[in-house]
Amino acid sequence: MNVLTPLHVGNGNELTPVDFYPRENEILVLDVERLVDDLQKLGADIEEILGMIRNPAEDLYVWKKFLTEYKINPEQYAKYKLKVRGKIGKMSSRIREFIKESGKPYIPGSSIKGAIRTAVMYEILKECGDTVTVVEALKEGTRIAGKDPIAIQGLIRSIEHPANHDILDYYIHYINMEIKRALQRRKKVNLKTVDDLLEAIVFGFDIGRGGIRHEPKRDPTRALIVRDSSKIPLNNLAVYEVRVIGADVNIPVWVEALEPNTRFNVEIIFDKELAERNSDYFNGLLWHCKGKELEEFIWKAVEDFYRELAKIDGIRGSNLLRIGWGKGWISNTIGLLLKRKGQKWEQVRRKLGLGRKPGGKGISSMFPKTRRIANGMPMGWVEI
Amino acid sequence: MNREFYGKVIIEGEIEALTGLHIGAQRDTSEIGGIDNPVIKDPHTGLPYIPGSSLKGRLRSLFEIYVNSKLDELKDQYKGLKNYMKGSCREIGKENCGRFFNRELHNVWIHVCNTYEEARNCPVCRLFGASGKESNFPSRVIVRDAFLTEEWKEKWRKGEEITEAKMEVGIDRITSQANPRTTERVVAGAKFNFEIIYTVEDLNEVEDDLRHLLMSMLLLEDSYLGGSGSRGYGKVKFHIKRIAFKPREFYETGDEGKIKSTKQYKSVQELLNNINDVVSLIKPQGG
Ligand SMILES: [Zn+2]
Numbered sequence: 001m002n003v004l005t006p007l008h009v010g011n012g013n014e015l016t017p018v019d020f021y022p023r024e025n026e027i028l029v030l031d032v033e034r035l036v037d038d039l040q041k042l043g044a045d046i047e048e049i050l051g052m053i054r055n056p057a058e059d060l061y062v063w064k065k066f067l068t069e070y071k072i073n074p075e076q077y078a079k080y081k082l083k084v085r086g087k088i089g090k091m092s093s094r095i096r097e098f099i100k101e102s103g104k105p106y107i108p109g110s111s112i113k114g115a116i117r118t119a120v121m122y123e124i125l126k127e128c129g130d131t132v133t134v135v136e137a138l139k140e141g142t143r144i145a146g147k148d149p150i151a152i153q154g155l156i157r158s159i160e161h162p163a164n165h166d167i168l169d170y171y172i173h174y175i176n177m178e179i180k181r182a183l184q185r186r187k188k189v190n191l192k193t194v195d196d197l198l199e200a201i202v203f204g205f206d207i208g209r210g211g212i213r214h215e216p217k218r219d220p221t222r223a224l225i226v227r228d229s230s231k232i233p234l235n236n237l238a239v240y241e242v243r244v245i246g247a248d249v250n251i252p253v254w255v256e257a258l259e260p261n262t263r264f265n266v267e268i269i270f271d272k273e274l275a276e277r278n279s280d281y282f283n284g285l286l287w288h289c290k291g292k293e294l295e296e297f298i299w300k301a302v303e304d305f306y307r308e309l310a311k312i313d314g315i316r317g318s319n320l321l322r323i324g325w326g327k328g329w330i331s332n333t334i335g336l337l338l339k340r341k342g343q344k345w346e347q348v349r350r351k352l353g354l355g356r357k358p359g360g361k362g363i364s365s366m367f368p369k370t371r372r373i374a375n376g377m378p379m380g381w382v383e384i
Numbered sequence: 385m386n387r388e389f390y391g392k393v394i395i396e397g398e399i400e401a402l403t404g405l406h407i408g409a410q411r412d413t414s415e416i417g418g419i420d421n422p423v424i425k426d427p428h429t430g431l432p433y434i435p436g437s438s439l440k441g442r443l444r445s446l447f448e449i450y451v452n453s454k455l456d457e458l459k460d461q462y463k464g465l466k467n468y469m470k471g472s473c474r475e476i477g478k479e480n481c482g483r484f485f486n487r488e489l490h491n492v493w494i495h496v497c498n499t500y501e502e503a504r505n506c507p508v509c510r511l512f513g514a515s516g517k518e519s520n521f522p523s524r525v526i527v528r529d530a531f532l533t534e535e536w537k538e539k540w541r542k543g544e545e546i547t548e549a550k551m552e553v554g555i556d557r558i559t560s561q562a563n564p565r566t567t568e569r570v571v572a573g574a575k576f577n578f579e580i581i582y583t584v585e586d587l588n589e590v591e592d593d594l595r596h597l598l599m600s601m602l603l604l605e606d607s608y609l610g611g612s613g614s615r616g617y618g619k620v621k622f623h624i625k626r627i628a629f630k631p632r633e634f635y636e637t638g639d640e641g642k643i644k645s646t647k648q649y650k651s652v653q654e655l656l657n658n659i660n661d662v663v664s665l666i667k668p669q670g671g
Contacts, residue, residue, distance in 0.1 A: 010551070010553075011550075011551055012551040012566075099550070099551070101404060101548060101571050101572050102545075102572065106572075108550070108615070108616055109403070109614075109615045109616020110552050110612070110615035110616055114554075114555065118555075144475070146477055175558070191559040191561040192554075192556050192559075192561045192562075192563040193556065194559050194561075195556045195557040195559070198557070198558070217491075222614050223614070224614060225607070225608065225613060225614045226614070226615060226616055227403055227616050228404060228572070228616035228617070228619075269606070271607070273449050273450075273453055274449070276453070277452065277472065280471070280472060280474060280475040281472070281474055281475070328560075329560040333555075333557045333558055333559070333560050334557055335560075338558070354559060354560075
């Protein structure tokens with residue numbers, strides 16, 4: 001894969017001013033442990049060091065005093081250097097760290113696979129999302145799961161409702177019901193689980209007392225093995241200033257990101273035998289509709305979905321994919337399809353609070369209104 | 385039933401995790417805070433290891449799939465396979481339905497021959513054993529627990545991290561909300577010493593069995609070991625250090641001079657290409 005625009009996959013950590021030493025246009029990421037050790041050996045007061053670490057001084061150069069006093073060259077304690085793309089702003093800035101293994105960045109297979117699965121969900125809903133096909137898939141899936149069809153008859157009836165043209169009409173209605181139910185319990189809808197039922201219907205499911213839920217073992221994308229990428233040399237990382245465009249309040253964040261033109265290897269395997277062996281076990285809309293041509297369909301879905309998205313971002317190229325953090329709602333979701341539902345979706349979107357203005361109560365009338373820009377570029381585009 | 389003993393073939397080497405490796409510990413044995421999903425560790429040292437049963441189970445499973453996909457061709461050669469049709473009993477929901485994957489084990493359908501005679505004539509059960517409903521066929525293959533190599537233990541002593549908590553983010557495909565969780569995994573590059581022992585019980589079947597064993601190892605290199613394999617974890621490679629034959633006479637006398645080794649073959653593929661060298665250790669006349 002070749003990186004086209006800055007790509008960030010976080011590991012959940014942030015580098016704080018204690019972890020680095022800024023210089024002109026670059027940042028040294030320090031081996032703090034070793035530095036503290038050596039400072040102590042040179043006679044520095046540990047209490048003073050700890051005090052400084054706990055309450056970093058007002059400026060970025062937290063280590064400056066010690067380094068000057070003991071005539072230490074920070075270069076000697078640099079684990080690696082990061083070029084700065086954009087402005088390193090406030091003195092208290094934190095940098096979101098890139099995921100690494102044994103100190104080297106890599107792209108997790110799960111990030112790539114997640115991006116592929118989003119495209120697959122989009123494409124299958126586009127091609128096979130009509131209520132007739134979905135209901136067929138649910139009935140067939142229930143038979144495969146060896147369960148009593150009564151358990152999902154309610155769901156099937158709701159989907160078959162004449163007001164629904166396709167599964168997304170039903171799903172918007174379903175989200176509405178969930179919001180109502182949550183309100184009755186004086187709770188909020190959990191935004192992390194809104195897609196759960198849809199994921200089960202599309203990718204494969206089992207049936208329990210609570211209805212149907214996604215079952216990874218019944219999910220045919222299990223046959224798609226995406227390896228973690230090769231390790232990527234540290235000098236491909238830079239600090240990018242990421243701004244939110246279109247927001248009223250604008251607080252930039254800083255991330256370690258791979259620079260454009262970084263290349264790395266990824267191995268993707270479609271395990272035909274696994275797919276074949278489980279062919280009487282997989283269920284869901286994807287398997288029902290495209291089981292026999294699953295592998296070709298996956299790549300067609302990626303091509304179609306990311307071509308649509310690339311148009312929006314003005315990215316050119318073929319075999320495109322978008323991965324990592326900062327992609328925005330449209331790339332992370334089946335938003336392209338939801339937006340076609342017009343007012344119906346718009347109402348649900350407002351109730352879910354998507355597009356809420358930071359700080360205030362209001363919800364933008366345009367969504368998505370904001371997008372993230374890393375030193376002028378959209379994030380996460382790669383070429384396969 | 386007739387069992388004989390001619391000696392043991394011992395394959396030793398290192399198994400390297402090329403991508404992070406997650407072999408999960410039982411939930412109740414985990415004491416680590418913050419990590420949702422810890423890896424299995426040796427209770428004595430606290431270091432991660434690869435249980436022999438996990439490795440063997442994976443080799444068996446990959447070989448089962450291979451045999452199932454070539455079942456019709458293999459039937460002529462292996463009498464035990466005559467009783468089976470391709471496929472799994474899963475959809476019928478009953479064990480021993482006549483399909484190849486005929487036994488349910490923790491919600492997974494596997495292949496196990498039901499009688500000693502059947503297993504003796506089945507390439508899978510002959511090699512990996514069968515705990516049949518009627519009689520057992522003991523496995524000809526033993527896979528030892530694989531512990532970290534000295535080199536990696538040394539790294540650990542020096543304070544290097546052998547496992548890392550990896551954060552993975554699930555994203556809701558309607559709201560774009562992130563749902564992070566952490567999984568512990570052994571870092572890529574980590575190496576473990578492995579030992580696989582094959583007991584020679586039938587000289588006519590040695591070559592065939594060893595081929596199948598090595599083939600399973602090759603299949604594993606292109607598949608994965610442990611959890612989350614389809615999302616990048618668990619790509620492994622075997623580095624062969626030594627392959628030796630300890631004949632019956634060695635066990636009778638303890639004379640190490642009786643042990644025979646081939647020249648060095650580093651990879652499984654290389655070894656498989658030169659399988660005759662191994663076989664000729666066991667059957668010197670080449671017959
Ligand atoms: Zn068998």
